[in-house]
Amino acid sequence: MTATSERAVGQPLRRIEGPDKVTGAARYAAEYQVGDDLAYGWVAQSPVAGGTLTGVTVDPLVEADDVLAVLWHGNAPRLAEGDDPELAVLQSDRISYRGQALALVVARTLEAARAAAASLQLSIDPSPADTVLSFARDDLYTPEKVNPDFPSETSTGDVSAAFDAAPVRVDVTYSTPALHNSPMEPHATTALWEGDELVLYDSNQHPPGVAATLATLFELPPERVHVITEHVGGGFGSKGTARPNAVLAAMAARVTGRPVRLALPRQALFSMVGHRTPTIQQLRLGATPDGKLTAIDHLAVAHTSRLFEFAEQTAVTTRHLYEAPAVRTGHRLARLDMPTPRWMRAPGEAPGMVGLECAMDELAIALSLDPIELRVRNASSSLLTDCLRHGADRFGWHDRDPRPRQRRDGDWWIGTGVASATYPAMVQPSTARARRLSTGDYEVSIAAADLGTGARTVLTQIAADALDVPHDRVRVRIGDSTLPFASVAGGSSGTASWGWAVTGACRALRDSGGSDEATFDSSDLVEQLNQEGKHAYGAHFAEVRVDAVTGEVRVTRLYGLYAAGRILNPRTARSQFIGGMTMGMGMALHEEGVLDPNVGTWVNHDLAEYHVPTHADIESITAEWLDDAGEGQNPMGSKGIGEIGIVGSPAAIVNAVWHATGVRVRDLPVRLDKLLPHL
Amino acid sequence: MDLVVNGDRHTLEMDPRTTLLDALREHLGLTGAKKGCDHGQCGACTVLLEGRRVNSCLILAVTLDGASVTTVEGLAHPVQEKFLEHDGFQCGYCTPGQICSSVGMLDEALSDDDPPELSDAEIRERMSGNLCRCGAYPNIVRAIREVAAR
Numbered sequence: 001m002t003a004t005s006e007r008a009v010g011q012p013l014r015r016i017e018g019p020d021k022v023t024g025a026a027r028y029a030a031e032y033q034v035g036d037d038l039a040y041g042w043v044a045q046s047p048v049a050g051g052t053l054t055g056v057t058v059d060p061l062v063e064a065d066d067v068l069a070v071l072w073h074g075n076a077p078r079l080a081e082g083d084d085p086e087l088a089v090l091q092s093d094r095i096s097y098r099g100q101a102l103a104l105v106v107a108r109t110l111e112a113a114r115a116a117a118a119s120l121q122l123s124i125d126p127s128p129a130d131t132v133l134s135f136a137r138d139d140l141y142t143p144e145k146v147n148p149d150f151p152s153e154t155s156t157g158d159v160s161a162a163f164d165a166a167p168v169r170v171d172v173t174y175s176t177p178a179l180h181n182s183p184m185e186p187h188a189t190t191a192l193w194e195g196d197e198l199v200l201y202d203s204n205q206h207p208p209g210v211a212a213t214l215a216t217l218f219e220l221p222p223e224r225v226h227v228i229t230e231h232v233g234g235g236f237g238s239k240g241t242a243r244p245n246a247v248l249a250a251m252a253a254r255v256t257g258r259p260v261r262l263a264l265p266r267q268a269l270f271s272m273v274g275h276r277t278p279t280i281q282q283l284r285l286g287a288t289p290d291g292k293l294t295a296i297d298h299l300a301v302a303h304t305s306r307l308f309e310f311a312e313q314t315a316v317t318t319r320h321l322y323e324a325p326a327v328r329t330g331h332r333l334a335r336l337d338m339p340t341p342r343w344m345r346a347p348g349e350a351p352g353m354v355g356l357e358c359a360m361d362e363l364a365i366a367l368s369l370d371p372i373e374l375r376v377r378n379a380s381s382s383l384l385t386d387c388l389r390h391g392a393d394r395f396g397w398h399d400r401d402p403r404p405r406q407r408r409d410g411d412w413w414i415g416t417g418v419a420s421a422t423y424p425a426m427v428q429p430s431t432a433r434a435r436r437l438s439t440g441d442y443e444v445s446i447a448a449a450d451l452g453t454g455a456r457t458v459l460t461q462i463a464a465d466a467l468d469v470p471h472d473r474v475r476v477r478i479g480d481s482t483l484p485f486a487s488v489a490g491g492s493s494g495t496a497s498w499g500w501a502v503t504g505a506c507r508a509l510r511d512s513g514g515s516d517e518a519t520f521d522s523s524d525l526v527e528q529l530n531q532e533g534k535h536a537y538g539a540h541f542a543e544v545r546v547d548a549v550t551g552e553v554r555v556t557r558l559y560g561l562y563a564a565g566r567i568l569n570p571r572t573a574r575s576q577f578i579g580g581m582t583m584g585m586g587m588a589l590h591e592e593g594v595l596d597p598n599v600g601t602w603v604n605h606d607l608a609e610y611h612v613p614t615h616a617d618i619e620s621i622t623a624e625w626l627d628d629a630g631e632g633q634n635p636m637g638s639k640g641i642g643e644i645g646i647v648g649s650p651a652a653i654v655n656a657v658w659h660a661t662g663v664r665v666r667d668l669p670v671r672l673d674k675l676l677p678h679l
Numbered sequence: 680m681d682l683v684v685n686g687d688r689h690t691l692e693m694d695p696r697t698t699l700l701d702a703l704r705e706h707l708g709l710t711g712a713k714k715g716c717d718h719g720q721c722g723a724c725t726v727l728l729e730g731r732r733v734n735s736c737l738i739l740a741v742t743l744d745g746a747s748v749t750t751v752e753g754l755a756h757p758v759q760e761k762f763l764e765h766d767g768f769q770c771g772y773c774t775p776g777q778i779c780s781s782v783g784m785l786d787e788a789l790s791d792d793d794p795p796e797l798s799d800a801e802i803r804e805r806m807s808g809n810l811c812r813c814g815a816y817p818n819i820v821r822a823i824r825e826v827a828a829r
């Protein structure tokens with residue numbers, strides 16, 4: 001290959017769509033002008049967690065001139081069966097969770113739709129709701145698999161015997177609350193029928209997947225559903241598949257014969273689009289006096305819904321992060337009258353590493369051993385060791401007094417904490433097409449979604465290098481289901497998967513000897529790949545101060561060092577890392593769905609009461625990386641970076657709070673009322 | 680009613696329940712201002728009303744007859760370039776609100792009789808009504824700080 005230009009990969013290229021985003025020109029799903037007869041949908045949600053909907057009464061005087069339709073299971077069009085029961089909206093009288101869509105009002109104006117939906121009388125036969133997860137429930141069961149396809153239980157060696165025999169032991173229970181993805185753009189769809197083609201402007205992480213799902217439900221040939229997803233205002237897992245808004249908007253557009261816009265109100269996101277399950281985790285660690293692990297036992301309990309089994313893979317990381325002769329992991333589920341939990345940034349790893357990495361901290365204390373040293377002595381990967389050791393140097397760990405409650409500055413107790421991080425490096429099959437345009441520029445197409453990751457930009461860099469041209473001669477088209485198939489923007493696998501297909505198509509075009517177009521499908525190559533045991537690693541370090549009078553916790557410094565393959569664009573990569581770490585801070589200190597057990601709902605279902613980190617919470621967040629380009633299993637040498645920032649960062653903060661105050665909080669988030677009695 | 684938006688006068692006839700945010704987005708096709716919560720809790724809908732930053736989802740449009748509004752579409756401010764340079768966003772959904780808010784905030788500080796020093800901590804405090812779930816906060820603060828320093 002002759003290099004005709006400076007390599008684009010590795011350059012801190014600015015976001016291609018950046019100018020559109022800072023001027024307001026970028027359009028999101030609810031922002032398309034689709035004709036003068038646009039109608040608006042508003043959902044009436046269930047006020048109870050279980051029961052039967054026996055009727056819907058419409059007050060004929062409310063918004064009479066503007067209401068176009070009121071749909072419920074008594075009159076809604078029938079949908080074909082799909083694989084997600086939560087998408088069978090308005091199809092049955094059964095109520096499975098509070099917040100479920102029971103009726104949809106379609107009106108000429110947004111104001112009329114909302115008022116009419118509020119005035120509907122829902123006749124409901126309620127049934128008692130069972131909504132509280134606990135370890136003591138007698139109906140916990142072992143799921144067959146945990147997300148996405150891991151065995152539920154694993155065991156090597158005799159864990160009970162090894163634990164009993166261990167000279168140093170830790171036996172603790174950690175819990176994490178329900179968490180809510182809360183992307184800034186609420187889930188939204190603008191739907192219209194053009195003849196018998198369904199067009200959806202939809203906010204999601206997987207345009208071809210949403211198109212296929214809608215085609216199934218509405219019994220259309222796949223090519224008659226067109227999903228356009230130009231910009232997405234964040235998803236964090238909650239937009240990985242079609243959500244009820246897409247189905248309801250399509251249904252309403254069919255019934256009324258008009259384009260229909262349906263943007264879920266913020267409050268509805270807390271129940272209708274998924275959440276992270278609460279977890280309760282029992283950790284038992286045994287070690288020799290010199291800090292070699294002899295037993296690791298991790299049992300995780302989570303909830304799922306009546307409608308659908310989602311089994312969070314909470315203990316899966318524990319299977320590989322550290323080495324021990326006896327390791328046992330398991331998962332139990334309670335089926336509750338609750339909304340279905342789903343993916344939220346690093347499902348499994350994020351909550352599971354709270355349990356494991358806080359328990360490791362407790363073990364280090366029991367051993368009187370430095371927590372980094374304990375991890376290094378048991379790490380299964382030298383990349384993890386590198387991140388811990390170099391991270392310690394860069395963070396300034398070495399003169400740390402291991403005893404808690406030693407540093408005081410005025411009213412503030414100060415402490416530091418550490419935790420490991422890891423996330424699987426995954427690749428999925430995708431297809432891309434490259435074309436030489438008459439202008440001499442190139443067009444590269446793939447049906448990927450850019451949720452803010454910078455996909456459009458990094459694919460441009462990848463394509464430019466594969467074509468041997470400067471990046472400004474490449475136009476990347478994404479965000480449209482009619483383009484060549486792309487895998488989901490999830491599991492931190494987007495860039496690796498799409499970039500492989502893009503590389504293949506561009507190289508094929510470059511080497512074709514003059515043809516104008518080439519397509520490349522990575523399926524065969526990806527299938528041959530052994531993806532097991534391939535991970536990105538990292539280490540998180542936190543310095544906190546805790547107000548001795550009020551219990552307020554401030555994170556003075558949060559530092560992450562990663563070994564995550566080749567970093568393709570340092571500017572956008574850094575943003576992804578610090579974004580994950582910021583959400584990790586939220587998980588440690590702020591975020592918590594507070595359950596009202598009587599009605600089965602999170603009472604703090606809005607952005608005033610579900611606290612996500614704000615400007616004022618962030619002091620110093622830094623992400624750096626080591627070069628481990630040889631490790632990435634794809635033509636770019638990359639690994640996923642979207643999720644690892646939230647893995648371990650919460651534990652580093654919880655461990656730092658212990659170091660500052662001597663108070664060990666095992667029930668997240670670390671709220672000041674949990675600290676105050678002990679300060 | 681009349682509304683002057685980004686210098687252009689518009690005559691609007693709307694449901695009296697229409698918020699300024701919905702008037703901009705649904706009636707004028709100005710979708711730069713975003714709806715993140717519709718309850719004054721996120722700042723995504725921030726616009727400048729007579730030069731002051733406001734949450735446009737909390738104001739009924741009919742109360743603003745004759746008023747002048749600036750949205751992100753009507754701005755040409757150095758902070759926008761700084762957002763690009765420092766990657767002050769990922770998904771971009773909070774961005775118009777962050778930008779309008781920072782323009783309003785810089786103006787508030789400048790026109791204060793006793794102008795505050797816009798330290799990072801001061802900027803963070805003054806920008807805390809604008810949530811960013813993507814966590815671009817340090818980059819946003821860097822962008823604003825560089826403009827403030829001029």
Ligand code: FES
Pocket residue numbers: 713714715716717718719720721722723724725734735736737
């Ligand atoms: S949409 Fe107005 S503050 Fe959130």
Ligand code: FES
Pocket residue numbers: 184233234452767768769770771772773774810811812813814815
């Ligand atoms: S850039 Fe996505 S919410 Fe701020």
